[in-house]
Amino acid sequence: MTAKSSATQSRATTLSRRSGLGWGLLGVVAFSLTVPLTRLAALDGLSPLFIGSGRAVVAAAVAATVLALTRQRVPSRNQWARLAVVASGVVVGFPLLTSYALTQAPASHGAVVIGLLPAATAVMAVLRGNERVAVRFWMWAALGAVAVVVFAALQNGGFESPHWADLFLFAAVACAAAGYAEGGLLARELGAWQTVSWALLLAAPLMLALTGISVTEGPPAGTGVQWLAFAYLSLFSMYLGFFAWYRGLAIGPMTQVSQVQLVQPVLSIVWAAVILHEHVTWATVLAGLTVIACARSAVRTRLDATRTSGATTRGAS
Numbered sequence: 001m002t003a004k005s006s007a008t009q010s011r012a013t014t015l016s017r018r019s020g021l022g023w024g025l026l027g028v029v030a031f032s033l034t035v036p037l038t039r040l041a042a043l044d045g046l047s048p049l050f051i052g053s054g055r056a057v058v059a060a061a062v063a064a065t066v067l068a069l070t071r072q073r074v075p076s077r078n079q080w081a082r083l084a085v086v087a088s089g090v091v092v093g094f095p096l097l098t099s100y101a102l103t104q105a106p107a108s109h110g111a112v113v114i115g116l117l118p119a120a121t122a123v124m125a126v127l128r129g130n131e132r133v134a135v136r137f138w139m140w141a142a143l144g145a146v147a148v149v150v151f152a153a154l155q156n157g158g159f160e161s162p163h164w165a166d167l168f169l170f171a172a173v174a175c176a177a178a179g180y181a182e183g184g185l186l187a188r189e190l191g192a193w194q195t196v197s198w199a200l201l202l203a204a205p206l207m208l209a210l211t212g213i214s215v216t217e218g219p220p221a222g223t224g225v226q227w228l229a230f231a232y233l234s235l236f237s238m239y240l241g242f243f244a245w246y247r248g249l250a251i252g253p254m255t256q257v258s259q260v261q262l263v264q265p266v267l268s269i270v271w272a273a274v275i276l277h278e279h280v281t282w283a284t285v286l287a288g289l290t291v292i293a294c295a296r297s298a299v300r301t302r303l304d305a306t307r308t309s310g311a312t313t314r315g316a317s
Contacts (some may be wrong), residue, residue, distance in 0.1 A: 001057040020251035024260040027245025032267035034237040035114060035227040035272035036275050038098055039107040045315050046230060048103050051212035054220070057251050057293035058234035060204040063197035072194050082186050086195060087203040089179020094172045096210075100133025108278050111268035113169040114149055117225035118179035118261050119295035128181050142144070144294030151287035181285045182186070196239065 041051050063100070075083060102110055119141045148170075179199075187195045214220070220231070246259070265288050272278045 002130055015246040020248050021260060022248070023244050023251060024248030025263075027241050027243075027248060028264050029267065030236045030241030030244060032050040032232065032264045033271055034104065035098065035110045036107040036271040037237075039102040039110070039272070040276060041222065041226045041229040041233065042099055042103045045226040046220050047214050047218065048099035048207050049096070049210060049217075050214040050220045051233065052099035052216065053207045055230060055234040055238050056091050056095060056200060056203060056207040057211050058231075059238035060200040062235065062239055063200040064204075065193070067197050067201065072191075072197070073191060075198055079190065080188065082182055083195070083199050083202050085181045085182040086186065087199040089175040089177070090183065090196075091179075091199055091203040091238075092206065093175025095233075096170035097168045097175065101172065103165075104163070105165035105169065106278050107272035107276055108269045108280050110165075110169055111265045111272065112284060112291060113148050113166060114173060114268070115265035115288055115291035115295065116144055116148050116173050117176055117180075117264075117295075120173050121180045122295075122298055124177045124181035125184065128185065134301055135293050137298055140294050140298035140301060144291050144298065145285060147290045147294060151283070151291075187246060193243050195204070196242040196246070200239070262292050265292060279316045282306065286290060 038051060042048050046054075098114075105316065122137075123141050183199070184194050190198065269284065269288055270278055273280050
């Protein structure tokens with residue numbers, strides 16, 4: 001290979017890496033608005049049940065249209081079972097739990113707790129893939145969880161009685177982590193946006209029923225701004241954001257693009273201050289940075305272990 005061709009390949013690799021990071025960052029920016037806009041829509045406006053289920057119904061209608069127009073291959077029986085895990089986590093669990101939680105907790109508070117998501121996703125991926133990782137991985141993941149628990153307890157007056165909003169947020173993180181980990185594996189077989197689309201379609205009957213129940217309990221009523229927030233949650237948080245996010249992961253390198261998610265809690269806290277005019281305390285900022293640092297360390301420890309394992313395998317062959 002000539003020096004000229006090597007330089008051309010290097011430039012192409014650099015451009016590809018920048019493109020992957022750019023798409024990944026675009027997806028993270030879209031997701032970073034989810035917490036503050038959910039809080040905005042639920043604050044003396046739309047019911048949390050309607051927000052959590054209705055946005056999935058809208059996204060499922062768009063997904064069904066896209067799947068039909070592009071004539072995608074129908075998943076196999078085994079893939080449908082795995083899609084149920086994705087749907088349970090990112091279509092049903094996370095939206096509903098966060099919608100209820102953010103009727104009680106400030107968006108900046110929710111952003112700190114949800115900052116555990118990158119580390120929780122890494123934990124789920126390790127468990128799902130039966131990976132062997134260093135003790136440091138578990139140490140950083142546990143330390144991040146402890147930091148969030150302490151922060152939540154101090155915000156709510158102590159450890160005596162757990163706050164329902166925080167319990168919902170912790171459950172939401174667990175749901176999303178399971179959905180992301182299984183979805184990441186399934187996307188290699190079905191395609192990235194196709195996985196999200198089929199998961200939305202699978203959950204559509206349940207979410208449509210829940211939307212009907214919420215409308216029966218009381219017709220949804222909100223301001224124009226709250227309906228705009230709901231529209232964003234439906235189209236971007238539930239669907240289009242995944243297009244950019246998974247495209248970035250597909251372009252790669254995945255080990256680098258995946259770490260872009262670590263900036264999401266910071267962006268969410270900023271949006272909470274700008275959109276909702278929330279007063280962001282130094283305790284919130286410190287807790288957020290601590291959680292991000294722990295999550296970053298856990299993710300990097302896992303990535304280092306993966307690279308070491310890959311190098312060992314290549315050396316043996």
